Amino acid sequence: MRMDTFRSCPKIKSLTKNWSNVGFVYTGTSTHRDGHVTCVKCFQTVKEWKTKRVPYIEHYMINKECSFVQTYKPVVDGLLPVDYYGIQNNRYPRLANRVSSFGGNECMNLPPGDNRAAARAGFFYEESSLQCFCCGTVIKESKKNDVLLCEHYKVSPECPFLGIQLPRVSQAIESTVVNGLKDP
Template identity: 25%
Template sequence: MKYNHEQERLKTFENKWTKDFIDYHVLARTGMYYIGLRDCVKCQFCHITISEWQVGDDPVCEHFKYSPTCPLLRRERTRNIPSDIGALNCALPPRSPDECGRIRIPPVDDISPKAPPVQVIPAFPHYALEEARTTTFTEWPKVMRHKVPSLVEAGFFYTGRGDQVQCFSCGVTINDWEEDDDPWVQHAVWQPDCKFLQLLRDKEFIESCVANYTEKEKTGSKRIEIERNPYDRQISMASSLGTGDADGNNLCKLCYLEERNTVFLPCGHVVACAKCALSVDKCPVCRLPFTDINRLYFS
């Protein structure tokens, strides 16, 4: 992919980057490219997206703060093609997981809410709705036509190559489908951190899928590519939020079919179902951009 090249990442910033206090050369050197939306940058190797940069932010430390497992920052083997290997080695944090230069990298749970938030941006937002994903399956192999509804429901669209499908949210690509494969199970096995998956399936289901899939089976790798967004959280909400009434007050305000069961953060509005929540980039009520979406569980 072209963004494996540092020079290609650098080109995305030229004449477009407006945050002069953040050195985009350092961003590009350490895996980031500009996606063209506000001040959002994305890492080619861990696929984290970071925005809302502030004066005084250190690009490498903020990257490591939100994606401590980034293979490039951890000096693991990647397909990165640097322009200057010496400059890259100087920019990367030391091998110790606790230090980034002179700044200590806190655990994810300790991150201050004032830090730049991780933007919730699906890998392919134009396929966020089931209708859009369904239209991609016109050339899907006829012998597996019966799988289309379950693939669409699980967040996948057809790439047009063989039996390869891709998740609109996390970007994981899966092929070589077998007759008894369950799309939700395969999704959980190969990308348990997917935001869409976590909104539609509970933690127990995902953990069970991962646990039941042996390492031996994983060597037959169906996974081709993953776009990660690891900082999802789940909230258990009290029944005081209400479960709706006969007038449909608890219906999703986007599709008016499913019950509202997600909350946009930081505004806290509860207006969408899990299927629709990722189809918008602003809260439908206050029209403010959100930085996270959490699943609600009514007791």
């Protein structure tokens, strides 16, 4: 149903499918030829949607509490990263090393199990904060519904590690949709 709304816009099939998967419909309401997309749950609108890199992250940026964003949080948190060696801190290019930096302890008020999500988002734990092994970005606090990959993107959109991970977010969500995850 949501995908049908994109029929009247200039087609970029993979892009429109990615927006539809994370809850958006094409509204066509704009003087700009590309129109807008609006979430069917939280009713937030994204303008210039065709220029955005990853629809899930754009949705997160405007309303991280939306049920669509939270439904896919486990998918994004569970996305296994590739090892990346063009790095700032050469002790942590491997996921296992980043996970071990937490020492098995829950840190920074992260919900149980989110240490692995932090490591998958490129972070290791040091001096009461999360630090990206690649770009050096530091995050000092995290809240319950935070998706750490998205928080990383908010403060360091040009991180080379994220450049590899971000295209995989839409692929993981698409795979989840194809395998039967129901809308929130």
